[in-house]
Amino acid sequence: MKKALLFLSLVSAPALAGEGKWTPQQVLELNPAELKKQGLQVPPQRLWDPKRGTGLLAGTVNVGGCSGAFISELGLVITNHHCAFPIIQEHSTPERDLISQGFLARSREEELPGKGARIQVPRAFTDVTGQMLAAVPAGADDLARHKALERKEKELIAECEKRPATRCIVSRFEGGLRFTLIDSVELTDSRLVYAPPRSVGEYGGEVDNWMWPRHTGDFAILRAYVAPDGSAAPYNAQNVPYKAEFFFPLATQGVKPDDFVMVLGYPGTTFRALLADEMAERQARYYPRVIDVYGEIIRILEAAGEKDPAGKIAVASNLKGLHNRHKNAGGQIAGLKRGHIVDKQRAAEEAVVAWARTRPAFAGALEARTGLLALREEGAKSFEHDLLLDTLAFSAKSTALSTRLARLSRERVKPDLEREPEFMDRELPRLKDWLEREQKNFFAPADKQVLLSLVRRAQALGEGERITAIDRYFGPVYSEKETAAKIEALYAGTKVLDLAERQKMAGETEAQLRARQDPLLDLGFALAAEIAVLKEARDRRSGANLRLRPEWRRAFLAHAGKPVAPDANGSLRVTFAKVKGYAPRDGILYTPQTTLAGVLEKNTGATPYDVPEKVLRAAEAQRFGAWKDARLKDVPVNFLSDADTTGGNSGSPTVNGKGQLVGVNFDRVWENVANDFGYNPDVARNVNVDVRYVLWLLDQVEDADALLRELGVRKGPQAKESR
Structure with a gap:
């Protein structure tokens, strides 16, 4: 593999707990002693081998815009319930409503295929900055520049995808300061293995969305399949489970406060590199319009769905996405205001401007900033x-x-x-x-x-x-x-x-x-x-x-004088964190874990707090099995950490220092929605399903014997160590 993308030399710099969505290559440049001190118990090279262009991080997969993780050698993937929702909806009818009832395949023959469902497994990362920039003709205007870079991107992807079952993208970092070609294996046969009932997977609904405390089992389990010869292939009854080289065994002991964790995944887009005026426009104009337009569409779909059971199923998937974006927009506005993020960005920006004015080498950055402000005004018209x-x-x-x-x-x-x-x-x-x-x-x-x-x-x-x-x-x-x-x-x-x-x-x-x-x-x-x-x-x-953004970002990074993780762009990242609570406002302190007792306390028997009968029976009888936390004296349901996450991290594996799965990320707290614009360690908290809640549901509620055996938590084949 060609030399991988490296933004800054981080050899002597400590890993930043919490803040930073680091690329796999950057992990290798972090100080191993600092990583070990924080809680990493495997060598960084186990996470990512630059010679092979792979490692344990490759156990993290892209699931149709969400993240997911292999949790068995035979292709089991855990992700969020809302990420698997299209497959659940596809197989639901008013007579067999898997959305409401949930689904468990008790044998591989019962697993349900998903039309168009794809799983991408990362294979290699190559720095192609030189090739991309060389493709722009001298004197090109802005439209020609865009077209030249787009054409070169297509050519690189076409060459990369000459191999079968390959999906490649060119990711842009720091507005075009660096470009990386990312090569993944694409698996086109994935099947639903388990989805809890909607009243577990979405417990609390839109009322609890982006909130804490949470008591939501937002997870589902899929399985990836390939042709008998091991090659990727579309659905066929003769296909066999994919053999995952890297997967995350389940940490049946779970987590406790202050434990070290890593969240791995494919965060979509963040906006920390925007100018203050660009952020201000999103706060004052874009997000209010999203609330207005999407809010009306939501009301229409909900009203229409209530009149027809089949219609309710048909609009369900769209409603989920709309509700999420609608509430997110409100959280962005509130968070930008609460954190004074635009003002902080303006101050940081002005400091760079003052610094660059005394350094002739960065004069171009000042002109670039002026040009970016003019572009914003043009688009606003x-x-x-x-x-x-x-x-x-x-x-x-x-x-x-x-x-x-x-x-x-x-x-x-x-x-x-x-x-x-x-x-x-x-x-x-x-x-x-x-x-x-x-x-x-x-x-x-x-x-x-x-x-x-x-x-x-x-x-x-x-x-x-x-x-x-x-x-x-x-x-x-x-x-x-x-x-x-x-x-x-x-x-x-x-x-x-x-x-x-x-x-x-x-x-x-x-x-x-x-x-x-x-x-x-x-x-x-x-x-x-x-x-x-x-x-x-x-x-x-x-x-x-x-043309302009890289010039500005070059000055910004030089002025920072320390590692700056690039904005999220849908590529594989890892963030290091601790399990911890937070104080959202004066006089309130949130603990970092919730339990089954909280599920029962919220239960009203009506949406969105309607605990399914089989879950209710097991919880009320305190059939905790092996999943009771000795300190909490109950089964943990959700936990918080201060990981740096955003959209696209839905379904991200949360793993401990040994590389074992301790949870599945599915949300952020309300105070942290505007994390897309700036990380605030006081309120930056992501929400995870505790692996013990997953196992409790499979064990004490579903009696999913075959699945538990495959996962190595019931008598049978033993789980293998992460490799």
Whole structure:
């Protein structure tokens, strides 16, 4: 493997407890003595071997945008219940509602396959900064810069993916200061093994979401399968369990306060490298609009679902995502204000400016900062139009499907390397899966109301921000009666919402699609044209960012004079932490663990605190089995640590210093939502399911004998050490 990406030499620097999402390569540069002092009991080289480009960290896998971990040699993966929700929903019907009832496969033959479910196992990390930057022609303008870098990224990925069952990405660090090619094995047959009932996996619902104390069993267990010869393959009854080289045995002793833990995973996006004005705009404009728009969609879906059992199942997955983003937005606003994060960033920024003014080598950083501020002002001019156009392209199933089909027909005629990334040949299997999977999420009465609300918003936009496609089809002035009638006609006259017809459309040319004279497709083409214009504007701004941001960040990092972990970008990271509580406000001190007693105390017998009967019986009878904590005198349910996490860390394995699984990360506390913008050690707490609660449910509630044997916690084959 080529020399891996290293941002700074950290050999003499101590590992930072809590703050920092470190790359696997950076872990090797941390002081081993400091890591050992904190509680790491395995050599850092066991975590990551640079020669092989793998290690124990590779037991952490990407599960469709969430994180997960191998917990047995035969491909068992633990992740969050909400991350496995699409598979649970896929196999649920009003007659067999696995969402509500839960599911346990008592044999491998009973395990349920998930359409489009993929698991990625990291294999190698290569620094490609030189190749990326060399691809930009001298004198390129901002749009040309973006296109040149995008083209080179595609070429590197295409070369990397010549091997079968390979998924590669190029990750950007510090705004384009460094680029890393990440190579993963992609497993395309994953099956549901166990999911607790929804009233366990989501205990507390949206009331408790982002809160503490928590009593939620947000976990599920999948299994990865491969062809008999060991190669990755789509679902086939003849496939066999994947043999994981690295996996995390379960630490049946669990954790206690002040224990050292590591959270491993694929954190999505953080914003700590933004300028203060960029942060302020998200606080004052973006998050309030998310609350407004998503809040209305949530109300529509909930009302429609309550009228129809099948509809309730259909909207369930979308509601989960919307609720999470909606509440997150509120937490971001509150956290940014509470932590004075914008003011702190402005002060840090001004210190760098003052420092750079005395150093001619960093004069470019000052110009870059001015340019970034100008870019922010430019993008703000079309904010309302852009946000609503994005929402039309994703939140209403009708326009999401028709727009995607229209764009696909236009992109497919281009050479593969000239297409938009989401329509390249490598993405077509995912697109096909999405076109099929969305049928399960479609509920016409709800979708019509969502589109009605979005059209109303579009028709209220000011001059210069209008969405032409909406004005052309629905008119420039909103009339609920007339708009609703046009939407009814739109749905009645289209074949896009028929799965079989939609699958045919996915293979048709633009001319063939237009010849159908389908009104929803016509609207999709009109929206696609506006999306193309918006994308070019965004690409130009992206090119400017790629020109300016690295210059600013170079000065920022030099001024810091100490290790600075890069913003999260969906790549594999590890954060070191301790199990600890916190004081959210004056006079309140939260302990770091909760127990079954708290589950029972919250139980009301009604959603969201409705303990399933079988769980209730075992808990009330105090059938704790081997999972009782001697200090707590009860079964631990959840625990806190001060790990540095964000979205994408859902399902992350939380492991002890021996590399054993002690929990599964699933949330942050309310006071820590704005951690995306800045780490505050006083309130930075992530929430984990305790492994003993997982085992208690499997043992005392489900009597999942075969599963417990495979996990090495019931008489039978012994668990193997982490390797």
